[in-house]
Amino acid sequence: MRATPTAPREPLHVAGELLDNRRIGAHHHLTVVAPGIPERFRPGSFVAVSTDPQLLAPRAYWIHRLKTSGGYGATLELVVEPRGAGSSWLAAQPAGTRLAVSGPLGRPFALPTEPVDCLLVGEGYAAAPLFPLAERLRERGCPVSLVVAARDEAHLLSALEARRSARAVTVVTADGSVGRRGTVADVVEDALQRSGAAVVYATGALPTLHAVAAAAEHAGAWSQVALEQPVACGTGLCQGCAVPVVGEGGHTRQVRACHDGPVFRGDRVAWADLGVPG
Amino acid sequence: MTLELRNPVMVASGCGGTGRELAAFADLAVLGGFVTRSISVGARPGGPQPRVLETPSGLVHAVGLQNPGLDQFLALELPWLAQQRVAVFVSVVGRSLGEYAELARRIGLAPGVAGIEVNLSPPDVAGDGVFDVREPFHAASVVAAVRRELPRGLPVLAKLRTDLLRVAESARSVLEAGADAVVVGNALPAAMPDGRPAGLSGLAIRPLALRCVAEVLAADPAAPVIACGGIADTADARAALDLGAVGVQVGAALFRDPTTAARLAAALAHDPAPIEEETR
Ligand SMILES: Cc1cc2nc3c(=O)[nH]c(=O)nc-3n(C[C@H](O)[C@H](O)[C@H](O)COP(=O)(O)OP(=O)(O)OC[C@H]3O[C@@H](n4cnc5c(N)ncnc54)[C@H](O)[C@@H]3O)c2cc1C
Ligand code: FES
Numbered sequence: 001m002r003a004t005p006t007a008p009r010e011p012l013h014v015a016g017e018l019l020d021n022r023r024i025g026a027h028h029h030l031t032v033v034a035p036g037i038p039e040r041f042r043p044g045s046f047v048a049v050s051t052d053p054q055l056l057a058p059r060a061y062w063i064h065r066l067k068t069s070g071g072y073g074a075t076l077e078l079v080v081e082p083r084g085a086g087s088s089w090l091a092a093q094p095a096g097t098r099l100a101v102s103g104p105l106g107r108p109f110a111l112p113t114e115p116v117d118c119l120l121v122g123e124g125y126a127a128a129p130l131f132p133l134a135e136r137l138r139e140r141g142c143p144v145s146l147v148v149a150a151r152d153e154a155h156l157l158s159a160l161e162a163r164r165s166a167r168a169v170t171v172v173t174a175d176g177s178v179g180r181r182g183t184v185a186d187v188v189e190d191a192l193q194r195s196g197a198a199v200v201y202a203t204g205a206l207p208t209l210h211a212v213a214a215a216a217e218h219a220g221a222w223s224q225v226a227l228e229q230p231v232a233c234g235t236g237l238c239q240g241c242a243v244p245v246v247g248e249g250g251h252t253r254q255v256r257a258c259h260d261g262p263v264f265r266g267d268r269v270a271w272a273d274l275g276v277p278g
Numbered sequence: 279m280t281l282e283l284r285n286p287v288m289v290a291s292g293c294g295g296t297g298r299e300l301a302a303f304a305d306l307a308v309l310g311g312f313v314t315r316s317i318s319v320g321a322r323p324g325g326p327q328p329r330v331l332e333t334p335s336g337l338v339h340a341v342g343l344q345n346p347g348l349d350q351f352l353a354l355e356l357p358w359l360a361q362q363r364v365a366v367f368v369s370v371v372g373r374s375l376g377e378y379a380e381l382a383r384r385i386g387l388a389p390g391v392a393g394i395e396v397n398l399s400p401p402d403v404a405g406d407g408v409f410d411v412r413e414p415f416h417a418a419s420v421v422a423a424v425r426r427e428l429p430r431g432l433p434v435l436a437k438l439r440t441d442l443l444r445v446a447e448s449a450r451s452v453l454e455a456g457a458d459a460v461v462v463g464n465a466l467p468a469a470m471p472d473g474r475p476a477g478l479s480g481l482a483i484r485p486l487a488l489r490c491v492a493e494v495l496a497a498d499p500a501a502p503v504i505a506c507g508g509i510a511d512t513a514d515a516r517a518a519l520d521l522g523a524v525g526v527q528v529g530a531a532l533f534r535d536p537t538t539a540a541r542l543a544a545a546l547a548h549d550p551a552p553i554e555e556e557t558r
Contacts, residue, residue, distance in 0.1 A: 013535060056336065057534070058533070233533035237293055237295040237532055239324065242329060242344070254344060275327075
């Protein structure tokens, strides 16, 4: 049988519209109308957004949360940190801009079947998918602790909101402008111990994810890490986003970050082959 | 044998994943054909990162023909594709004439295959376990080896490189060797920033690909040509068909919009070209 394009789990490619673009700290919070995509969203999935027509590769963004915007039904909120050509273009667009959006893409976070303690670790804009994840976990009776990290206060995502969605929150910034001074690697073991977490979810840069995966393994916890490999399609077509993973048999094979991930078990990622030291 | 396409729009090799990823966005059955990524006898793990980078109006890519190998492909991927009511063309790449013969023999026996596309132009794997087909004579030997092993009813497409100086000669050689159509052409040979061999695809290569199509048709107006390279919208497809191509393949445009091929197929179906002469 053919896969029906309307099956609720299948992604869509739609003509969307930028409804609102607000600057908060170093980030832009974009509200995007993308019919059909919010209904299919699960925490950890992402969208691929076409940017400047001169740039062929779409850019990937985590879905931060769903909003209800009068007249439009459910819309997506994305958090964009302007850096290179694509993100700077997107962050500069005014409300009303038409945007081609594919999503939701990728394999989202796996949720525990039992109400176990969970630790969520997020760095910079990449903490975005952790907030809807915290909500889902709490619905399942899982107590949630949170570590939010960034290089400085401006790059910290929603510390206030974090306090509402978790029972314990650790804030850490590299320059010490808010919370503790340091990095995720400095605080994760302590956070694991204090939360008694059986599952750790992490988003952020590769070295951060590696540190979390290693700490989890040490503490005997499961880890789920959300990898950001550059995407040329985001939909699984081009094989551009290879990630080496260790399979059941112990041998390493290349899978697609966008389609087989972006969320992987931390103990399955072949970190050394990814070029992460340690 | 003549190549009959239900619709002139096909998905180019290496740009449609295993088919399942694309089927989430568009019904494959509306297409003229789906070409698989290139399949080799043994599995190929693919090259190191980075594999795909953006470049002005294009993408450079060095995926290294990653594929699960013939056995896995026949067992896990082909059966699903064969059920999609789309003409499935299996792209093949080999290390030797013997491997090409084996690929053709086994794929020719598999149910649900509409034909084979011989990848005679991988741009990113020079010298890396792939039979060297830069000479038209070698390309013709590969096509002959495949043709010999394939049941008569199954067409062979020969995918040529967009080498302006030799594309017409290559087309003649492979058509004489038994190809039913030529695909003109593949990604241009390029390099990653670190010098690794790579391919260049996307809008950047469109004018050169079109010139190569024109050269082949100028040398042989009856040559069955499928145009490939930089096709992203109806005007691109129309330009190639107006030159005399019998079909077009859509590649990198699918990375930006996975519905591109299906939309082009629908647009061309609703906007048929004025028929001036009997179709080939
Ligand atoms: C699953 C996923 C989710 C993401 N979510 C967000 C998000 O919520 N918010 C956000 O601001 N960004 C997010 N990103 C990163 C985003 O996709 C862009 O990569 C980033 O914004 C930089 O792109 P640019 O066009 O601004 O920079 P450019 O400099 O123009 O980016 C293109 C260049 O950077 C490289 N590149 C692109 N993406 C990455 C990457 N992720 N890591 C390393 N190198 C890269 C490319 O190879 C290319 O050379 C996500 C990425 C992924 C894969
Ligand atoms: S980015 Fe194309 S397959 Fe992942």
